[in-house]
Amino acid sequence: MKRRTLLLLAGLATPFVALVVIVAVSASRTEREIAGHAATVAALAAKASVIPVSPEAIAALPAPVQRYLAFAVPDLTVSNRVVRLEAEGMFRRPQTQGFAPTTAEQTIATRQPALMFAATTPILSVLWARAYDFFAEGRMEMRAKIASTLTVVDESATEALNRTSLRRWLLESPLYPVALLPGGPVRWEAMDDTHARAIVSGFGLDAALVATFRPDGSLASFDAEQDGDLTTPYHGSGEHAARDDYRPVSGMMIPHRFTIARAAGGKLFPFWTGRITTIAFE
Numbered sequence: 105m106k107r108r109t110l111l112l113l114a115g116l117a118t119p120f121v122a123l124v125v126i127v128a129v130s131a132s133r134t135e136r137e138i139a140g141h142a143a144t145v146a147a148l149a150a151k152a153s154v155i156p157v158s159p160e161a162i163a164a165l166p167a168p169v170q171r172y173l174a175f176a177v178p179d180l181t182v183s184n185r186v187v188r189l190e191a192e193g194m195f196r197r198p199q200t201q202g203f204a205p206t207t208a209e210q211t212i213a214t215r216q217p218a219l220m221f222a223a224t225t226p227i228l229s230v231l232w233a234r235a236y237d238f239f240a241e242g243r244m245e246m247r248a249k250i251a252s253t254l255t256v257v258d259e260s261a262t263e264a265l266n267r268t269s270l271r272r273w274l275l276e277s278p279l280y281p282v283a284l285l286p287g288g289p290v291r292w293e294a295m296d297d298t299h300a301r302a303i304v305s306g307f308g309l310d311a312a313l314v315a316t317f318r319p320d321g322s323l324a325s326f327d328a329e330q331d332g333d334l335t336t337p338y339h340g341s342g343e344h345a346a347r348d349d350y351r352p353v354s355g356m357m358i359p360h361r362f363t364i365a366r367a368a369g370g371k372l373f374p375f376w377t378g379r380i381t382t383i384a385f386e
Contacts, residue, residue, distance in 0.1 A: 134234055134247075134249060137236075137247075138220065138222045138236050141220045141236070141238040141240070141245075142211040142220045144218075144220075144238075144240050145186070145211045145212065145213055145218045145219060145220045145238075145240055146186050146211060146213075146386075148213055148216065148218045148240055148241070149185040149186035149212075149213035149214065149215065149216070149218065149386075150185060150186070152185055152213060152214075152215035152216045153215070154183050154185070154215060155287035155288065156181075156287075157180045157285050157286060157287060161286040161287060162180070162286065164286070165286060165292050166292055166293070166294035166295070166300040167294075167297060168296075168297060168298055168299065168300050168315075168317040169284075169292045169300050169315075169317075171317065171321040172281075172284075172315070172317050172321050172322065172323055173281070173284065173285065174321060175320065175321030175322055175357055176278070176281040176284075176321075176322070176323070176350075176356055176357045176358075177281050177282060177285065177355075177356055178355070179355050180285070182282060182354070182355045182356060183282075184214055184280070184282060184354065184385035184386060185213065185214055185215055185386065186211065186212065186213055186214060186385070186386045187210075187211075187212050187214055187279065187280045187383065187384070187385050187386075188209070188210070188211050188212075188383070188384050188386070189209070189210050189212075189279065189380055189382060189383040189384070190207070190208070190209045190210075190380070190381045190382045190383075191207070191208045191209075191210075191362075191378050191379065191380050191381060192205070192206070192207045192208070192378050192379065192381055193205075193206060193362075193376065193377050193378015193379060194206065194376075194377055194378060195223065195225050195375065195376050195378075196374070196375040196376070197225065197233070197375075198336065198337055198338055198339055198375075199334075199335075199337070203377075204225050204226055204227070205225075205226065206223055206224065206225040206376070206378070207223065207224050208221065208222065208223035208224075209221075209222055209223075210222075210276070212273070212276065212279070212280060214280040214282050214283050214385070215282070215283065215288060215289075216288075216289060216306070217239065217242075217269075217270050217273040217274075217289060217304060217306050217307075218239060218240040218241070218273070219237070219238075219239050219240075219269075219272065219273050219276065220236065220237075220238050220239075221236060221237045221238075221272075222234070222235070222236040223235050223236070227250065231250060232250075233248055233249070233250055233256075234248070234249050235247065235248035235249070235257065236248075237269065237272065239266075239269035239270070239272065239273065241307070242266055242270075242306065242307025242308070242309065243261040243266060243307075244259075244260075244261050244265050244266050244268070244269035245259070245260060245261070246258075246259040246260075246265070246338055247259075248338075257337055257338055259338060263309070265340070266307065266309060267309045267310075267311050268311075268340040268341050269340075269341070270304055270306060270307070270309050270310075270311040271304070271311035271312075271313065271328070271341045272340070272341035273304065274290065274302060274304040274311055274313055274326070275313060275326050275341050275342065275345045275364075276345075277290070277302075278323050278326070278345075278347050278358075278359050279358060279359065279380070279383070280385070281356055281357075281358075282356070284302065289304050289305055289306050290302050290303065290304045291303050291305070295314065298316060298317050299314055299315065299316055299317070300314070300315050300317075301313070301314050301315075302314075302315055302326070312328075312329065313326040313327060313328055313329075314326070314327050314328075314329060322347075322348075322350050322357070322359070323347060323359075324346065324347065324348070325344060325345060325346045325347065326344070326345045327343065327344050327345075327367070328343035328344070328367065330343075331343070331367065331368040331369065332366045332367055332368050333368075334366055334368050334373065339364075339366060339375050339376075342364045342365055342366055342367075342375065342376075343365065343366055343367035343368075344363075344364070344365040344366075344367045344372055345362060345363070345364050345365075346362065346363045346365075347359035347361070347362055348361050349361040349379070353383055353385070354384075354385045358380070358383060359380075360379050360380045360383075361378070361379045361380075362376075362377065362378065362379070362380075363376075363377040364376040364377070
């Protein structure tokens with residue numbers, strides 16, 4: 105009887121052990137992909153040129169942008185090419201209503217559009233989703249996997265998605281404000297005393313967002329001028345990003361709290377709200 109019980113337990117345990125091994129191997133492969141993409145972004149960032157910024161170039165910018173750059177990058181000689189950061193907060197998966205605690209890490213080139221974003225979100229009590237967005241040399245890649253194993257989102261480069269990723273780099277740029285200095289891939293168009301249009305160009309593509317500035321010079325939000333498609337199985341860049349809790353980091357003023365949202369029909373639909381927990385420039 106004892107031997108039969110042991111055999112039964114062994115029979116039940118074998119599929120579970122096999123599943124654990126499959127998940128472990130797949131998770132390891134996924135993390136290697138993410139690390140490889142982050143290394144690609146850092147390598148591209150290292151090659152980017154840093155163009156000196158003249159007072160004349162600053163003076164030619166729209167007035168609210170001048171105030172923002174004086175606030176965010178008071179020392180125009182500050183030099184960095186890549187930023188690595190971690191964040192935590194609450195995330196809502198596409199086409200769902202509920203939010204779940206989420207952690208994320210990013211590696212971003214500050215002088216040219218390239219980024220790697222990866223996040224982990226729990227699902228139910230024992231599962232999780234591991235997702236990443238990778239954009240480099242004008243092409244994007246997007247993956248989401250349940251338990252880092254079962255692929256549920258697998259998007260490759262198209263012109264529309266490449267442009268969305270280019271806009272994503274611009275949307276995140278208050279975290280690395282040297283990207284918004286004159287002479288780089290972003291140009292500014294005047295609107296009024298509290299708004300200006302930022303246009304990022306690269307790889308034969310353009311993407312634009314409207315910046316709203318506070319009286320203290322800080323950038324309050326970036327917003328798209330077109331409605332988003334809320335039916336997609338991914339959030340993409342989102343159409344709205346609000347920033348606050350600015351703090352000094354490496355000679356710059358960096359926002360540490362954020363809300364990222366989809367936008368359509370005059371309404372905002374937040375999907376990622378949280379705070380930066382670590383940030384370092386290289």
